Structures are given as structure tokens and as C-alpha cells.
Amino acid sequence: MRRRAERKGYVNWERALSAGIVDEKVAFTDNQTLTDLTLGNTKQTMGMCYPMDLAVAYTLASVGPDKMLNAEDMVNEYTRTAYVMMGGKVGWGEVPNPDGPICGHDMVNAYLHKWPEARLDKHGRIYFASNQMYRSDFTFRLNEKARHEISPVTLIHSDTFKKLKEKIEQELDAKEWAVSGGSGHFRITHTYGECNEAMIPDGEKCAHHSPIYERMWFLIEENDDYLRIWDTGAVSRGWNNDQLNSQFGWNEKKNISATQVTRFSEVRRKLARDAPLKGVIKEIKKALTRMGNWTSERSLIVNDAWEEMNISIPIGVDDNGEEMYEKQARRVSTRRGKYTKYGWKDWDWVAKIDVQIQESNTKARKEGETQCSICFSKNVKNDLGHSYCECGKGWKYKRYQVERMHGHEIVKFRWEPIEKPSVFGFKDFEYTGIFFKKISEATNVRNMFHKALNHFNATQRKDRVWDSDEGVSSDIKVEWLSEKRMDIREIVTAGVMTLPWNSDPEYTLTPIELLHKMCFGSPQDWEEAMELSNSVGDSDGRIKLMDKHGSYVTMWIHKPTEKVIVEEEVVA
Secondary structure, eight states: OOOOOEETTOBOHHHHHHHTSSOSOOSSOOOHHHHHHHHHHHHHHHOSBOHHHHHHHHHHHHTOTTOOBOTGGGOSHHHHHHHHHHTSOOEEEEEEOTTSOOOOSSOOOEEEEEOBOEEEOTTSOEEEOOSSOBOSSSOEEESSOOSSOOOHHHHHTSGGGHHHHHHHHHHHTOOOBOSSOOSOOOEEEEEOOOOOGGGSOTTOOOTTTSOOEEEEEEEEEETTEEOOOOOSOEEOTTGGGGHHHHHHOHHHHHTOOGGGEEEHHHHHHHHHHTSOHHHHHHHHHHHHHHHHTSOTTTOOEEEOOEEEEEEEEEEEEOTTSOEEEEEEEEEEEOOOOTTOOEEESOOHHHHHHHHHHHHHTOSSSOTTOEEOHHHHHTTOBOTTSOBOOSSSOSEEEEEEEEEEETTEEEEEEEEEESSOOEEEEETTHHHHOOEESSHHHHHHHHHHHHHHHHHTTOOOSSSOOEETTTTEEOOOOHHHHIIIIIOEEEEEESSOOOEETTOOGGGSOOHHHHHHHHHHSOHHHHHHHHHHSTTTOOTTSOEEEEETTOSSOOEEEOOOOOOOOOOOOOOO
16 A cells, blocks of 8 residues: 655554553454454555544444444543544653652753853953853753843843842953944853752662663643644655654653653543543544545445435436436435545455454364275274375365464465376377376386387387398387387476365365266266366366476366267168
8 A cells, every 4th residue: 555645743553552442442343353354454455544433443343344433422431532632732752751750859841051251352342252161160050941142241230130240340450341242152051950869879880860761652831731742744754753852852852751751551541531522522523534535456435425316317308309308216425414424435344354354264174185986985094083085085275375464364275186187198298198097007008009119010210120031021129119218207297187165075076086077977977076176277167287207387187078869860
């Protein structure tokens, strides 16, 4: 699926789960397979989106295929929580851990100001230098960072810093100050104050003065409210991985104290409970509108805002040339309203996949199990008393396709021959199309042909040996005949002969019996064998045979035709 654009406030399924706007269970079933498939498909379909979109999608999925909800029906703990998050004050990312120990000493969140160095100009007047030298005495702190740069010259003449002014004048032995005051400025650094480490347990750090950062859902206290973390707008991918940092920048983020941070999980239920009903319904409707406008590949909802109406349909013109109409019942879409109901769009695939998983987990057979009707009829059993194929001519239960879906393994099984069934023919069977059930039959034919060649004085074009004593060519040797055209080959099916996973090989024909039905049986035998081994034939009803030790297809076998008996007309 194509990756979609990201907007501020978007959340994925895993984060939504930790925020409490989706869940790991559904209301309509306790079946773990159906639950995993339903939630897995919802997660995959939704991707990253607004919190309310996920809460609505989960709510519709949770009620199952047989129920539809209107916007008011969807008001629950999940959508109420999502409403709180849609305000932009709940953020995701790294913030100071608010749960650590605190020393309780000098716990400020302020900005430390250091005075620049004072000097004398050539006229003997005092000014503040811009040489990056600062005084360590007479520092002062402000709770908030000044929006505009504070001039040291302005403050030095205030009553607050009268003692510092007098000290500088005494140090420099001067009283006159330069009018401009120089270009020096304060050195401003952020501070949490000085920690009283004696109040902190050994091995731990003060959560206020030495914050440890943790990734969580959080709120940031600001005066009597919470700081707005995100607003609206498109952003680059990854923006929502650390919303505080992305919105305000690293420096501002570092100025957030642990005492300002509140875990969303600690206040979630209260905030959700206090959410106004009308506001929650309004956000739900917005989410439904967004989801209704998505492309078909992502479309998740269907609504019942339809009405059966009799529509006049033009059907032609009458003899006077006037348009004729016919009333037909049509399902017409109507404007969505207060009572419009919505549901999850597609449930068919869930049921279908569930059946496949049940087949995968069936306990009737075990992978690698072997069975055949021959050994079963002889009551052949292993040490555990279970029947199995001892002769090696039966079937083996094997997996042939594995697919993983939403935490479940979908395995398809079938019965395959333990060894591919075979017939026998000569080296050039691909040209002659002749083959036999048994190797002994092919050997007998070759030997008979060899005797006939020598009996009727056949010769060979190459490697002929003249017998001077007898005055004739030596007999053709069977080894030479085998090397040329009549070497006996084992011929097997090119495709895989199979039985469905739920077949009972104990009562079914063996692979060799099925192949013999195709190669030597009647048209009815052919049809029966083809129906049982549906993986062998092609679209034209043929099967491929090939040399067992070759790598190419050598011969097509066709269905036999019935002999047509023509009755002679009897003339009276």
C-alpha cells in the first residue's frame, strides 16, 4: 500500500494502543483468530491517522459484521479519549520522567543572567565590554526568558543593582559612565537551580535537577492549563515521533522540567469522563467524513444513508414522438443525517481466512504422515499403533504454501506421492509414445525385438563386425541396441499428483494406480483419476510425462477415445 502524507497529531496503531484509543480485544467475539484478523486488518488499513479516526475505526470493527452504529452510538471510552487527544495538548515523545525522586531544594525553572565585564574607555568612562568575559558575582534569575534583549546599561542604573554599580565604580576608580554603555550583553543560561543531593537516595538522580528522559504520552503543565503541543498542518515523515521537539525545537524542549510533566495514562480516564458529549459526537462525525473521502484501497466504512425510491426511467418514445417513462425501484443515496449508521466495509475475507487458518491447525493429520490403501488393508502399524505406508507407494501429508497474516500462520497442506508414480518406455519414447506398466514388460519387448533383428538378418549402419569364419556379419548385440534407441527409461509425471488436504488416502487409489488408470484405463478411468489428482492435468485435459532423470518434459498423454461400432444395415 502506498505510504500516505503525514500531518501533525497523526498516530499509529501501537501508540494508539498505549494511549487507550484502541484495544487488543473486540466485543463481537472471544475467538482469538477472528480478533487478530479483525484488528490486524484495521491496523493495516488505517496506517497513521488522527486519534479519532483510529478510535472510530476500532469501534466499528469491535461490534462485528452484524451491527451498524450512528455517531452517537460510537461514544465510548475510546472515542472520548481520542477527543481529549484531538485538542493537541496530549503529545508523544521524549520528556523528563516525572516519577523520579526530587530533592525539594531550589527547584526553579529559570534563566540565569551574568553581567558582562566592565572596563574604561579612552576617555575614562565605564562601559560593558563584548569580549565574552562575565562576572560570577551579582548574577540574577528570571522565571521566563525575556522576549527582548535586556540592556545591562539600563539595569545598572536601577535601584535593584545599586550595590553592583558602586562596586564597579570602586574597582575601576571612576564615576562617569559611557552614554552608549558599550556592546556587552548578558550571558543567559537556563537553570533548574542547585540540587541538594543529600536528599536523593543513593544511585538515583533528582528528577528536577538531573532529568532522565522517557518516551511516553504526556501533558505539559502551563500556568493553570496544559501546553498545546501540536496544531494542524502537513509535516514531513517522522514529525510525530517526537512532537514536543518537532513543534518547539530542542532548546525549548530541554527547558521543560519534570515537575511540569504529567503522564497521560494517569489522567486519561478523568479527562475522558469529563469530555462533553456534543464535542465528542462532533469529532466522531469529522472522522467519519474524513474516512468517507479516502480512496478505495483505504476505505473502511460503509453507511446506510440510502433509500428505496421509485424513479422514472426513460424507455423510449411513443408514436407521437413523446418520451415514455417507466417507474423502477432504485436504491438512492440520501444526505447523511443524525441517524445515519455506519459499519465496517468488508467482512467476507475475515471469514474466508479464518477457515484457512482452521484448516492449517487441523489435528486430523500430522505433517509428514504417510498412508496408502495397500498397507492400511494389511493393518500395517507403527510402534504407536498408528497406520502408515510401509511400501513407499502411498501418499505423504505435506505443506506446500505458507503465509503469515496478523500473527497467524496460514499453512496449506495436501497429499503428495511419497515417490512419483512411473511407467517404463524406451529411450526414444518421446517420439514413439510407447510405454509399459512394468520394467519387465519393456525388457521382454526389447529382447524379442533383438531376436527378430538377428533372425531376419538385420544389420547396422555403423560398427558392423564381419565374421570371416561364418562369412556373415556378426549378430547385433543387445547392448548396442540399448545404447541407440531401446535403453529402458523410467517415466514419471512432470507435475505433482496430489489429493486434497481432507482426503482419506487409506481408502483412495495409490499414485501408481491413478497413473495406470490414466495411461492404460478407459475414458471413465481417465476422468476418475483426473478428478482425484486435479494438480496433474493441464487446461486441455492432458498430463505431462518425463524422464525421471531428465530435466525436460518429453511427452503428453491424452484421454483415450471410445471405440465406435458401426452397425451394418441389414437389407431385407
